[in-house]
Amino acid sequence: MMLSEMQQDALTEFFNICVGQAAGMLSEIVNRKIKLSIPVIDLLSADDITASYFDSCIGDSSGHVMSSSLQFGQEYNGKAFLLFPVDQAKLLVNICLNEISDNAIIYDQQELLDTDFDVIKEIGNIILNSVVGGLGNLLVTKLTYSLPEVEMLFVSTEKQADLLQNNIYAFMMKTMFSIENTQFSGTILIIFGMDSVTRLIAKIDDMLEESDAFTS
Amino acid sequence: MHSLLNCLLDNLAHGILLVDKEYRVVLWNGWMERVSGLNKADVIGKKVSVVCPCFVELKFRRMLMDTIVRGQNCFFAGILHHDFVSPKNVEISQEAKRQNMQIEAFYHQGETFALIQINDITVQYRRVHCLQNMIKRLEMDVKAVKKAEERARQSALYDPLTGVCNRNSLFERLEYVMNQAKRAGWLVAVLFIDLDGFKIINDMHGHITGDNLIKEVAVRLKQTVRQTDIVARFGGDEFVVILPNIYDPAEANYVGQKIRHSIDEKFNLDGKIVSITASIGISLYPSDADNVENLLKKADQAMYSVKAFGKNDCQFASTM
Numbered sequence: 142m143m144l145s146e147m148q149q150d151a152l153t154e155f156f157n158i159c160v161g162q163a164a165g166m167l168s169e170i171v172n173r174k175i176k177l178s179i180p181v182i183d184l185l186s187a188d189d190i191t192a193s194y195f196d197s198c199i200g201d202s203s204g205h206v207m208s209s210s211l212q213f214g215q216e217y218n219g220k221a222f223l224l225f226p227v228d229q230a231k232l233l234v235n236i237c238l239n240e241i242s243d244n245a246i247i248y249d250q251q252e253l254l255d256t257d258f259d260v261i262k263e264i265g266n267i268i269l270n271s272v273v274g275g276l277g278n279l280l281v282t283k284l285t286y287s288l289p290e291v292e293m294l295f296v297s298t299e300k301q302a303d304l305l306q307n308n309i310y311a312f313m314m315k316t317m318f319s320i321e322n323t324q325f326s327g328t329i330l331i332i333f334g335m336d337s338v339t340r341l342i343a344k345i346d347d348m349l350e351e352s353d354a355f356t357s
Numbered sequence: 358m359h360s361l362l363n364c365l366l367d368n369l370a371h372g373i374l375l376v377d378k379e380y381r382v383v384l385w386n387g388w389m390e391r392v393s394g395l396n397k398a399d400v401i402g403k404k405v406s407v408v409c410p411c412f413v414e415l416k417f418r419r420m421l422m423d424t425i426v427r428g429q430n431c432f433f434a435g436i437l438h439h440d441f442v443s444p445k446n447v448e449i450s451q452e453a454k455r456q457n458m459q460i461e462a463f464y465h466q467g468e469t470f471a472l473i474q475i476n477d478i479t480v481q482y483r484r485v486h487c488l489q490n491m492i493k494r495l496e497m498d499v500k501a502v503k504k505a506e507e508r509a510r511q512s513a514l515y516d517p518l519t520g521v522c523n524r525n526s527l528f529e530r531l532e533y534v535m536n537q538a539k540r541a542g543w544l545v546a547v548l549f550i551d552l553d554g555f556k557i558i559n560d561m562h563g564h565i566t567g568d569n570l571i572k573e574v575a576v577r578l579k580q581t582v583r584q585t586d587i588v589a590r591f592g593g594d595e596f597v598v599i600l601p602n603i604y605d606p607a608e609a610n611y612v613g614q615k616i617r618h619s620i621d622e623k624f625n626l627d628g629k630i631v632s633i634t635a636s637i638g639i640s641l642y643p644s645d646a647d648n649v650e651n652l653l654k655k656a657d658q659a660m661y662s663v664k665a666f667g668k669n670d671c672q673f674a675s676t677m
Contacts, residue, residue, distance in 0.1 A: 169416045170416055170433075211430070238436065255481060256434070256435075256478075256485045259435065259436055260436060263432050263433055263437065266431055266432045267431075270429045283428060284427075286462075288432065288459065289430070289432055
């Protein structure tokens with residue numbers, strides 16, 4: 142399944158609004174000015190997501206990524222992930238906890254403590270609630286949400302195969318976080334069944350048609 | 358059964374709070390009573406923001422609303438927000454309390470509620486803090502050990518005054534380059550350098566000036582030879598330069614003369630102008646000797662021969 146340029150633009154605009162709202166909420170929660178860049182969106186099938194593609198999205202972190210995820214269900218179901226390379230996750234935590242300037246030792250290492258997992262859980266929760274909630278609004282449907290989960294994933298080829306079985310599609314959104322003068326990257330991955338993707342794209346097409354009717 | 362469940366709820370080790378869609382408290386368990394000091398009877402039916410002041414803040418109120426209206430679940434980390442239910446004992450510092458809060462949608466008989474669970478993570482937080490400090494201390498210890506190792510390595514291999522190789526590492530390196538030369542078919546030249554009249558300078562200007570002169574000579578030697586050549590202090594005012602891969606003995610003589618001329622230049626040692634010359638003996642591997650001791654001995658003998666015939670010159674061991 143391929144997205145046309147118009148569909149791609151419409152989805153980018155839509156997800157950008159969600160991500161923007163998430164940034165606003167995050168800023169409020171952590172008391173720091175946080176910006177999230179306009180996400181670069183790809184719609185991928187399980188076959189498209191090769192190990193090297195995944196690596197290019199999450200950076201070289203020796204296969205380890207920090208994942209905050211939540212499941213959503215009802216009419217549309219799937220799972221949303223916020224993925225960070227481990228070093229970037231640590232950097233984000235340290236900035237949120239004001240530990241960046243005087244704690245080069247901890248910054249250097251990639252060890253994540255229990256409390257760091259909690260911070261990532263909260264950040265992931267805010268961003269994913271915003272993005273998945275936005276999808277629910279767009280599709281005018283009520284979704285149910287699981288509680289967020291945080292884990293350290295080792296993204297092996299087998300693990301990717303588990304995540305992305307047949308007839309599964311994934312929206313992959315790469316975005317840059319910017320907190321004060323520090324930038325780091327994260328990837329939002331939303332995994333859907335084929336039906337849900339088809340309906341989402343149909344909804345986007347309806348919106349584009351309405352927009353054409355309005356302007357022509 | 359009902360009373361058993363209530364008893365169970367009251368004895369849980371974390372706070373349970375149920376809020377209806379009007380944001381009024383429906384359930385307030387024993388943990389909440391114990392920590393906040395507010396009795397169930399006084400709390401039930403009241404607005405949650407009245408009994409749990411964190412919900413006065415817009416950010417938490419909005420999340421609670423998202424849970425009730427949209428069914429979204431939320432998690433708040435104690436490490437970022439400190440606490441959500443303030444302890445009744447005001448003597449306990451706010452800084453010391455850490456709680457995680459989780460809000461999730463709860464549906465019962467067609468009604469929507471927000472189930473709020475609060476976990477005290479103060480002990481865990483302190484443990485993490487201790488762990489962090491321990492990691493920092495370990496890192497610092499490892500750094501100190503590495504520094505000490507580096508210092509020990511430096512003093513084992515390098516001359517503390519000049520920073521060039523010491524006698525021990527000279528022997529090791531010479532053996533190594535001789536083995537390499539044997540395989541590659543190269544020549545190795547050993548230049549034994551002794552300063553002429555160093556004792557007089559030491560006596561005339563003092564030991565500090567003498568030491569400074571030794572340091573400056575080492576600098577000039579390093580500047581005169583290639584980076585791949587080896588400069589070592591043999592002891593006192595004696596230096597050895599190894600040229601590890603040459604093809605023609607004339608190259609060794611060329612380098613020897615260059616060294617001689619560079620030392621011949623006047624030294625300015627903290628305003629004191631000092632002149633000195635060098636006598637240099639040269640031995641070659643494999644023609645003069647095939648082991649380290651004899652190769653150095655031959656170069657040393659050649660150097661003494663220079664001294665005997667007027668100093669300030671270079672001489673090959675093979676011409677003695």
